[in-house]
Amino acid sequence: MEKKRLGKTELMVSVVGMGGIPIQRYDEKATLDTLIACKEAGINFIDSARAYSVSEEYIGKGLQQLGRDSFYLATKSLNRTKEGFYNDILTSLKNFQTDVIDLYQIHNLGKQEDFDKIFSEDGAYEAALQAQREGKIKHIGVSAHIKEMAxxxxxxxxxxxxxxxxxxxxxxxxxxxxxxxxxxxxxxxxKPLGGGILGEVADSAMKYIVQNDLVTVAIPGMNTPEQVMQNTAAAKKGPLTEEEKAELKKISEEIGKDFCRRCGYCQPCTVGIDIPGVMVFEGYIKRYGLSDWAKGRYETSAVKASECINCGVCKQRCPYGLNIPERITWVDNYFNQM
Ligand code: SF4
Ligand code: SF4
Structure with a gap:
């Protein structure tokens, strides 16, 4: 697979990397199978996070079998304090079962107060510098979802x-x-596949990204060998055809910008609603005409959106500013009126 230089880190990384979010929904065996498929496909970059529950740990166990040197490891922490961030680095090292992490990132920085915090004397950036001096991490990166903050x-x-x-x-x-x-x-x-929303045009969506000279590495979330094969095969195909460009334009106009990426940052809900799980029904209702099927699935939810107490906690957490209580209530009302 084609490799590109990851800026000043000088790491030569595959244009498709493995995003570690979905691992947390599966098990060690599925993780190992996915890692094996990644290695065979030429993927050499893995991105995880402290916030992805067992993701780092499962990857670490897989690497015991495949060899630590098979991949460059990237992960990240939401902690904003020096002590908290440093402790997260130690936890990540333990989880990955390694002495050094190639890239450690400050995760999802969105608010000005957090920006000020991480660069304070007692902030996360100091911890990253310390860990770098100590040889625990090689490079420092950052992730964000809001353009101005980025x-x-x-x-x-x-x-x-x-x-x-x-x-x-x-x-x-x-x-x-x-x-x-x-x-x-x-x-x-x-989110090269828009958190799953571009799943139906995954081939074109992956081609769109890897052929963009501005992108070094795209990290679709993957947890099966089939997904690895699909994403890497798409990346190896030639330029987008006119037909594929038109298909992406059409879907882009249909979806707009205001959609749930299923990132899960809004979780946990105060009353236990599976927020991304409910948000996804919007698309089934509005775009795919699958209301009957979706209603059947919604009815099996442990906690319905009607239980929402409008506390607003999830809204604060959503990096895309979605009005979650209003939208999940709309879904609930829609199903109730069917
Ligand atoms: S506003 Fe509703 S959905 Fe959001 S956290 Fe509160 S109870 Fe849960
Ligand atoms: S509602 Fe927002 S935070 Fe929650 S999964 Fe969707 S995009 Fe992510």
């Missing part, structure tokens, strides 16, 4: 990589990526 982070010139959502329906990262390249930062495209 640009602010780039301009600090303190990071070697930027991780930002980018796909055929969400290409507002272009301006960021141009600036990141000027500063020799590596660019990691998260």
């Amino acid at each position: 640009m602010q982070l780039i301009e600090t010139e303190k990071f070697s990589t930027l991780q930002f959502p980018f796909n055929a329906v969400e290409n507002q990262g272009t301006e960021l990526f141009i600036r990141a390249h000027e500063l020799d930062m590596g660019v990691i495209a998260m």
Whole structure:
């Protein structure tokens, strides 16, 4: 598989990497099978996070069998304090069963107060520098979902990589990526399949990303060998055909920008609603005409959206600013009126 230089880290990474979010929904065996498929397909970059529950741990166990040197390891922490972030680095090292992590990122920085916090004397960035001096991590990166904040982070010139959502329906990262390249930062495209919403045009969506010179590595979430094969095969195919371009344009117009990426950052819900699980029904109702089937699935939910107490906690957490209580209530009302 084609490899690109990940900016000033000088790591040569495969244009498709493995996103570690979905691992947490599966088991060690599925993780190992996926890692084996990644290695065979030429993937050499894995991205995980402390926030992805067992993801780091399962990957670490898999690497015991495959060899630590098979992959460059990237992970990230949501902790904003020096002590908390440093402890998270130690936990990640333990989980991955390794002495050094290639890229450690400050995860999902969105608020100005968090920006100020991480760069304070007692902030996460100090911990990252300390761990780097101690040889526990090699490079420091950052991930963000909000364009203005991402640009602010780039301009600090303190990071070697930027991780930002980018796909055929969400290409507002272009301006960021141009600036990141000027500063020799590596660019990691998260959500290349729009959190699953581009699943029906996955081939075209992967081609769209890997052929973009501004993207160093795209990291679709993967937890089966089949997904690895599909994503890497698409990446090896030639340029987008006119037909594929038209297909992506059509779907982009249908979806707009205001959709749930199923990232799970809004969780846990105060009353136990599976928020991404309910949000996904919007698409089934509005775009796919699958209301009957979706209603059947919704009825098996442990906690219905009607239980929402409108506490607003989830809204604060959603990096895309979605009005979750309003939207899940709409889904609930829709099914009740069917
Ligand atoms: S607003 Fe509703 S959905 Fe969101 S956390 Fe509160 S109870 Fe859960
Ligand atoms: S509602 Fe927002 S935070 Fe929750 S899964 Fe969807 S995009 Fe992510």
